[in-house]
Structure formats: C-alpha cells, structure tokens
Amino acid sequence: MNSKGGQRRLGRHLILVVGAIYFAFPFIAMARFAFQNVQVFNLGRATLFDGWSLSVVTNAFREDYFWEALRLSLQLATGTALLTLFILVPTAVWVHLRIPRARVIVEFLTVLPYVIPAIALVAGIVVIKPHARWFLNSDLSLIPFYAVLALPFTYRSIDAGLRAIDLRTLTEASRSLGAGWNTTLMRVLIPSLKSALISSTFLTIAVVLGEYTIADVLLKRTLPAFMAEYRQSDPRGGYALAVMSLLATTLLFAGIGIATRSKTRRSEVTDESSLKMEETPT
Amino acid sequence: MRDYVGLLPFLAFLFLFLLVPAYSVFQQALKNPDGSFGTDAFREAISGQNFQAFKFSITFSAGAAIVGVVAGTLLAHAASSVERPRWIKNLVTSFSGVAANMGGLPLAFMFLSLLGRQGILTKILEYFGLDLYAGNFGLGEVSGLIVVYSYFNIPLMVLVTLPAIEGLRPAWREACVNLGGTGFTYWRRIGLPVLLPSLLGGFLLLFANSFSAYATAQQLTDNSKIVPLRIGFFLGGDVSIGEDAVGYGLAAWMIIVMAASMGAYWFLRRRSERWLG
Numbered sequence: 215m216n217s218k219g220g221q222r223r224l225g226r227h228l229i230l231v232v233g234a235i236y237f238a239f240p241f242i243a244m245a246r247f248a249f250q251n252v253q254v255f256n257l258g259r260a261t262l263f264d265g266w267s268l269s270v271v272t273n274a275f276r277e278d279y280f281w282e283a284l285r286l287s288l289q290l291a292t293g294t295a296l297l298t299l300f301i302l303v304p305t306a307v308w309v310h311l312r313i314p315r316a317r318v319i320v321e322f323l324t325v326l327p328y329v330i331p332a333i334a335l336v337a338g339i340v341v342i343k344p345h346a347r348w349f350l351n352s353d354l355s356l357i358p359f360y361a362v363l364a365l366p367f368t369y370r371s372i373d374a375g376l377r378a379i380d381l382r383t384l385t386e387a388s389r390s391l392g393a394g395w396n397t398t399l400m401r402v403l404i405p406s407l408k409s410a411l412i413s414s415t416f417l418t419i420a421v422v423l424g425e426y427t428i429a430d431v432l433l434k435r436t437l438p439a440f441m442a443e444y445r446q447s448d449p450r451g452g453y454a455l456a457v458m459s460l461l462a463t464t465l466l467f468a469g470i471g472i473a474t475r476s477k478t479r480r481s482e483v484t485d486e487s488s489l490k491m492e493e494t495p496t
Numbered sequence: 497m498r499d500y501v502g503l504l505p506f507l508a509f510l511f512l513f514l515l516v517p518a519y520s521v522f523q524q525a526l527k528n529p530d531g532s533f534g535t536d537a538f539r540e541a542i543s544g545q546n547f548q549a550f551k552f553s554i555t556f557s558a559g560a561a562i563v564g565v566v567a568g569t570l571l572a573h574a575a576s577s578v579e580r581p582r583w584i585k586n587l588v589t590s591f592s593g594v595a596a597n598m599g600g601l602p603l604a605f606m607f608l609s610l611l612g613r614q615g616i617l618t619k620i621l622e623y624f625g626l627d628l629y630a631g632n633f634g635l636g637e638v639s640g641l642i643v644v645y646s647y648f649n650i651p652l653m654v655l656v657t658l659p660a661i662e663g664l665r666p667a668w669r670e671a672c673v674n675l676g677g678t679g680f681t682y683w684r685r686i687g688l689p690v691l692l693p694s695l696l697g698g699f700l701l702l703f704a705n706s707f708s709a710y711a712t713a714q715q716l717t718d719n720s721k722i723v724p725l726r727i728g729f730f731l732g733g734d735v736s737i738g739e740d741a742v743g744y745g746l747a748a749w750m751i752i753v754m755a756a757s758m759g760a761y762w763f764l765r766r767r768s769e770r771w772l773g
Contacts, residue, residue, distance in 0.1 A: 226574040230584065233571050233650075237595065240606035240647065243616045247609040254619045301509050308502035316503070322762075323510060329754045330518045331708035333724040337747035338517020340731050341524050358513040424600045426711035427724075431731050441601055442715070453609060456602035467594045 241460070248454035270454040274444060283440035286353055290436065291422040293357040295415045298368050301361070303411070306372045307403060310381050324369035327362050332427035335359060339432065353434050360428075364421040368414040371470075375410020412473040416466040423459060518751060524744035541745025545720065550749070553707055553723040556638040560645040561702035565695055567646065568653020569661075575654070576661050589658065592651035599648055604715035607635055607644045636717025644712060649702045656701060660694040660768060697764035700757040708754060723750055 251265040274280055309320050327335075339359065343350050361368075384406065388398040404411065426438040433439075441459070445452025525541070528534035542550060575588040610617045611628070612635060618628050634640050664687060672682040688695075710724040720726050723746060730743025 226578055229570050229574040230578065230588075233567075233574075233588075236650075237591070237647070239617070240610045243610035244602070244606040246616065254614055254616050257616070257619075301506055305503060305506040312499045312502060316500070320503070320506075323507075325758070325762075326510070326514060328704065329758050330514060330751055331710075331724075331754060333708060333710045333727050334521060334747045334751050334754075335514065335517050337727055337731055337744055338520045341520035341744070342517060358509070362510070362514050420597065424597070426600055426714075427728075430711070430714070431728055438601055438711070445605070453605050456605045460598070460602045463598070464594055467590070471590060 241457075244453050245457050248450050248457050251450070268454075270448065270451045271458065273448065274451045274455055277440075277444070279435070279440055280444075283435050283437045286435060287423060287437040289354060290356055290360060291419045293354060294360040294364065294422050295418040297357055297361045298364060298414060298418050299411060302365075302369055302372050302414070303404070303407070304399070306369065306376055307381070307399070310376050311385065321369070321373070325366050327365050332363060332425070333431075335362070336428045336431045339428070350432075356428060356432075356434060356436075360422050360425060361418070363425060363428075364418045367417040367421065371413040371417060372407070372410050375407045375413075378410075379406050409473040413470045416470050416473075420463050420466045423462060521744050521747045521751065524741055525748040527741060529741070537741035537745040538748065539745075540742050541749055546726065546742065546746060549721060549723050549726045549746075552638070552721055556641045556645075556722075557703050557706035559638060560642045560649055560706040561699045563642055563646050564649030564653045564702040565699050568650045568698065569657050569691075569695065571650060572654045572658040572661050576658060588654065592654040595651035596648055596655055598651075599709050600711045601715060603644065603647055604712045607640075607647075608715070611635060611640070611643065636713075636721070640716065641706075641713065644716065645706045645709065649706065652705060653698050653702060656698045657691070657694055660691055664690065693764045693768035697761045697768060700761040700764070704754050704757040704761070707757075708750065 248270060249266055249268065251267065252261050305320070309316055330338075339350065349355050381403075384402055385398055388402045393401070423437060425436070426442070428434070429436040429439045430442070437459070441452055441455045444455065525538050526533060526535060528536055540546065571588065575585045578584050607615075609615055612618065613629060621628050632639065635644060668686050668690075669682055672686055677685070708724060710728065713722055714725055714728070717725070720729055727743055727746045727750065730740055730746065
C-alpha cells in the first residue's frame with residue numbers, strides 16, 4: 215500500500231518535472247540564441263559563459279522603424295484599451311442591472327471572435343476595404359478590430375468584477391443620495407471595479423502587443439510586424455525582441471494577478487470591519 | 497423591451513467590426529466571376545490543393561488537440577493532487593494563464609532555436625548520434641506542429657480541466673472503495689465518465705485553437721500548406737482576378753469549421769456543469 219502510494223507520488227512528480235522541462239527549454243534556447251554569440255557547434259563546457267551580451271537589442275533600438283513600430287503599437291494598445299472600457303463597462307453594468315436574463319446571450323456574443331478568428335476577420339476587412347478607404351487606410355483603424363479580438367478576455371474579466379460586488383445596492387444607494395447615472399458610474403462603480411478594469415486593460419495590451427495576423431495581412435507596421443521583418447536581416451535581434459515581448463507579456467499577467475489578489479484581500483478586510491461594526495453595541 | 501436599448505452601442509460595435517466582415521466573407525465566397533450568386537468558389541475551396549490543405553490542417557490540429565487533452569489532463573491532475581509544496585499548484589495555474597495565450601511569433605522563434613535544423617536540442621541529439629531530421633520530422637510538418645502547438649494547448653487544457661478535476665468529490669472515490677472498487681474501477685466507472693464532457697469539450701476547443709492559428713505557423717512552414725496561411729496567400733493579392741474568391745471560400749469554410757467545433761464545445765460545457773457545477 216505504502217509503496218504503491220509512493221509510486222503514485224513519484225508518477226505525479228515525474229509529470230510535473232517533464233512539464234517543467236518542456237515549458238522551460240524552448241525559452242532558454244531562444245534566450246541563449248539571442249544573447250550569446252557562440253555557434254551551437256562550438257558550445258561546450260569551456261564556452262558556456264562566453265559571448266553573452268545585450269548588444270543585439272541595442273542594435274535593434276537604433277532602427278528608426280523600431281521606434282515607429284513601438285509608437286504605433288502603444289497607440290493601438292491605448293486606443294483599444296479605452297474603446298474596450300468605453301463600450302464594455304456600460305454594457306456589462308446595464309446587463310447586470312436591467313436585463314440579467316440577457317446575460318447568456320451577451321456572453322455568447324462576446325465569444326464570437328473565437329468562431330471568426332483573426333485570419334477570417336481580416337479576410338472580411340479586405341473585402342470591405344474598397345468601400346471604406348477613408349477609415350481603413352489609417353493605421354489606427356486597427357483599434358476596433360483589436361478590441362473585437364480581445365473581447366472574450368476583456369468581457370469575462372469585467373463580468374467577473376461585476377459579479378463580485380453588490381451592484382444593485384451600490385447603485386441604489388448612490389441614486390437615492392441624489393447622484394445621476396454619470397456620477398454613479400464615475401464615482402461609485404468604476405472605483406469599486408478597479409481591479410477588474412485593470413485586468414481587462416492589461417489583457418487588452420497583451421493581445422495588442424501579440425497580434426500579428428491582421429497586421430501582417432494588411433501590411434501595418436506594428437511591433438510584431440517589425441519583429442518578423444527584423445529577424446530576416448538579424449535573426450538574433452529578432453529573437454531578442456521576442457524574449458523582451460514575452461517578458462513584457464508575463465509582467466502584464468503578473469500585474470493582473472496582483473490586481474485581482476489585492477482586491478480580494480481588501481474586500482475581506484472590509485467584510486471583517488463591517489462585521490465588527492455590527493457587533494459593537496451602540 | 498425598452499431595456500434592450502442599452503445594448504445598442506455594444507451590438508452596433510459587434511455588427512460593424514465583426515459581423516459585417518464575416519458576412520462579407522460569405523458574400524464574396526458565394527459569388528461567380530461575373531458577380532452573380534454561385535457556389536463555384538465555395539466548392540473550389542475544398543477541392544484539389546485546397547482539399548489537401550484542409551486535410552493537413554485537420555490532421556495536425558486533431559493530433560495537437562489529442563496530445564493537449566491527454567498531457568493537459570495529466571498535468572492538471574498531478575498539480576491538483578500534489579499537496580506540498582503548495583506553490584506548485586499556483587505556479588501551474590498562473591503559468592497556464594500566460595502560456596495558453598502564447599501563440600504568435602515568439603513561440604515559433606523558441607522552437608526554431610530549440611528544434612530547428614541549427615537548434616540546440618537538434619545538435620545535442622546529433623552529438624549522441626541521433627539525427628532528428630533523418631525521418632519525416634520538420635517543424636512545419638504534422639509532427640513538428642504538434643510539438644509546437646502543445647506549448648499553448650496543454651496550458652489551455654489545464655485551465656479547462658482543472659475545475660472539473662477539482663470538482664470530483666472525494667466521497668465518490670470513498671463510495672467506490674467501500675463497494676470494493678479499485679483505483680482502476682474508480683476511473684473507469686466514475687472519474688472518466690464524469691470528466692468525459694469536459695475532456696471532449698477540451699478536445700474541440702484545442703482543435704479550433706490549433707486550426708485557426710496563423711502567426712506561429714507562418715514562421716515554421718511554407719505558405720500554401722495549411723488553411724490559415726493559404727487564406728493569407730490569397731489575400732496577399734498575388735493571384736489573378738476571380739481567383740481571390742477561392743481565398744474567401746477558404747475563409748468561409750474556416751468559419752464553418754470553427755462554428756461547428758465551438759458550438760459543440762458550448763453544448764458540452766453545459767453538459768459538464770450538470771455534474772460539476
């Protein structure tokens with residue numbers, strides 16, 4: 215019995231170790247290739263610490279195109295995040311307050327971008343293009359389409375935020391104190407949804423910084439497009455940019471983790487204090 | 497009914513930037529060269545080389561989905577049953593959240609530097625006398641794409657299946673043991689049947705996920721082999737007039753495949769919530 219349990223535990227640990235190797239090695243291989251200027255066939259114990267440098271990244275920073283691409287991607291990320299909040303927050307609040315029955319339908323609509331993936335969406339954009347050149351010729355016209363691509367993630371995080379608060383009580387309290395809808399939204403709802411809005415914004419940025427399909431087909435020069443093109447002339451530089459972009463994405467997700475965790479801790483504290491207030495005799 | 501007015505901005509946004517493009521794809525796909533309605537391009541999109549592309553795409557997507565389901569479920573089970581140290585489970589779930597969304601260029605670059613012809617693991621294996629590229633292996637072939645796509649499929653499966661695995665009640669296992677069942681009986685008669693809807697659902701989700709991926713594949717394989725890249729090739733404009741309709745036909749078929757698998761996924765998820773909700 216005991217040895218059987220031991221075997222089972224060994225099996226689990228083996229799975230975790232194999233998993234860790236599979237997920238860590240490709241990243242290590244890419245980082246080594248990017249930052250160590252030693253050919254694979256020269257690699258050995260003697261050369262393991264030779265030739266490491268960050269110069270490939272600083273070289274990429276010297277390209278004008280890099281800064282233009284970075285600027286465009288940051289503009290797109292900002293625009294997409296704002297558009298997402300502007301459309302989704304009122305919609306989600308409205309659905310929760312007025313038409314809870316429609317929640318399933320809205321949730322269904324928000325996962326439609328899975329059914330129409332980026333490559334099919336961009337095919338549609340190419341069809342529309344001759345009829346809307348005034349709009350689609352601008353690089354910033356990507357913003358609404360990126361907001362669509364991020365929709366399944368962003369709506370879910372805002373929806374989860376709304377489920378976690380007592381929306382009805384908050385709005386009724388605010389309204390009965392004389393606040394209009396705008397004041398309620400700006401001064402009551404947005405502050406109490408802060409962590410959900412941060413998550414949604416970080417998710418949007420991660421989607422925009424990783425999106426390649428639409429930019430590639432429409433020949434828009436975003437950061438991922440620069441990465442692909444730069445790799446043609448300097449493979450190590452391209453890989454170094456990929457390392458940076460993965461680190462940025464990981465930081466964004468870590469930020470989401472911190473935002474949601476501190477939120478739960480704070481709400482626990484408020485729960486405790488409200489309990490204490492009730493127990494104190496007045 | 498007046499309550500639905502508040503949905504109008506959202507619906508208008510979806511209509512303009514998702515549904516109109518999707519509709520345009522079908523409209524172009526169902527058009528003859530002279531502009532009248534017809535199914536020529538639509539049928540052309542699933543014959544000849546296009547059929548080969550669909551076959552190739554479906555083969556590696558199904559393979560990648562099976563690998564993802566099995567490995568993801570094993571990993572989720574291992575993570576959920578390892579009690580100490582406790583950070584392991586948190587690490588697995590947090591990492592899965594990041595890696596499940598890691599399509600794109602960096603993924604392709606990672607595997608090119610690991611398993612490409614000059615990749616470090618390729619060279620290490622060569623040193624030990626194993627030639628990875630002696631057989632049919634290639635990062636752009638079925639085998640290679642399965643290895644690469646597992647990098648986001650396995651974490652996605654962990655996220656899908658972990659709640660289901662945690663939903664298995666210890667009481668069910670105890671009941672099975674009390675009735676004389678072994679560990680095998682438990683999984684054969686209780687565990688797997690309860691998990692089955694979420695495993696099948698996971699398969700469909702992973703399949704759809706692999707089938708529609710563009711960026712990673714573009715860096716690993718040549719342009720006309722798989723469906724998303726073939727669509728990109730036709731959209732690129734290097735084809736004669738009239739032929740571009742085939743590209744829209746391919747895109748329309750892709751939407752149909754995605755709708756079928758995501759629809760079935762949606763149905764199975766509801767099924768799975770019956771026991772594990």
